[in-house]
Amino acid sequence: MVNPVCYRILEDIARDLSGDEVTFPTFLDLTFRIRTALKNPDLAIEQLASLVGAEPLMSVRIMRMANSAALNSSGRPIADVKSAVTRVGIKAVRTVSFAVAMEQLLRSKKMAPFEALSHRLWDHTVLVAALCRVLARRLSPVNPDEAMFAGLVHDIGAFYLLSHAVNFPELLADHEEVIALLRQWHDNIGHALLSALGQPDEVLQAVLEHEQPRALSTVRTLADVVYLANRLADTRCSWSGDGGRGQLDGEALSGVIEGDALAMLLAEAEQEILSLKAGLGG
Known part of the structure; x- marks a missing residue:
């Protein structure tokens, strides 16, 4: 019972x-908007970068990944979201976006x-x-x-x-x-x-x-x-x-x-x- x-x-x-609208943390909504956008085979990097840039923490994490030793063999740091998204790849953006959203949920008061x-x-x-x-x-x-x-x-x-x-x-x-x-x-x-x-x-x-x-x-x-x-x-x-x-x-x-x-x-x-x-x- x-x-x-x-x-x-x-x-x-x-x-x-x-x-009409599911009540869940707004940062998770961004994750699903990114996933939906990625279904479009004609999605431009500029459009994805705009979505990522709408969430400051997401932008920071993607930039950090792009400038990591594993992805930045040249040693030249990236300072803009579009270049970071291009370097890490579209699939990585989707995965990181969800992980960041759940991390924010865990840390919420x-x-x-x-x-x-x-x-x-x-x-x-x-x-x-x-x-x-x-x-x-x-x-x-x-x-x-x-x-x-x-x-x-x-x-x-x-x-x-x-x-x-x-x-x-x-x-x-x-x-x-x-x-x-x-x-x-x-x-x-x-x-x-x-x-x-x-x-x-x-x-x-x-x-x-x-x-x-x-x-x-x-x-x-x-x-x-x-x-x-x-x-x-x-x-x-x-x-x-x-x-x-x-x-x-x-x-x-x-x-x-x-x-x-x-x-x-x-x-x-x-x-x-x-x-x-x-x-x-x-």
Whole structure:
């Protein structure tokens, strides 16, 4: 049975998602506007630079990435957003924009009551995103950049629920109830939120199904990639605090990955995490 306070949160979210405008931090809206713009094959660098330049922190992070040792072999610093966007590449802009948005959400004063939980969520999210990129590249026909984006948004429903839970004082001291709410509803809420934001069907499916147990013999779809990445991440970094929740058995990975190959994938994912954090300056 749903706790009465939790039921009020769900009602609040249902009203929000059924309205004309979704209530979520404005800096996340920029991320989805960037993603939508990138669907245009004729998008000009000037247009993308204009979008990035609309958010000061986003501009700073893209400039920092462009001037990093990895991308600036000439040693000549870049001082304008257009040149920075050109150097880092369009796909990197999309990934960094979402990561910056979630970082801002974590640091907002509003989220302070759930600081520890939100940081566990973000650590888990970054690991899943890195694993998605590696798994897509090594084991599937899925585009690695699309996989990484899906990993970054796979638990967006949990962040969205937290951003609403802080408005209910009754829950601020009852973190167990909040975690139970997130466990039960974050995948469905994430699906509804991303649908309202116009995300593609394959991303919606991956978000909706990432907690549904299944046995995999191959990794063919985006949903497969996100599911496997989430299970692997849970064995090392579970935001719910339930250490046994993510344990993998042989049947779940039969014919997909095992032994030394798994260790190599995890090591490669760690490098992806370092790369992402370097771009964010964190």
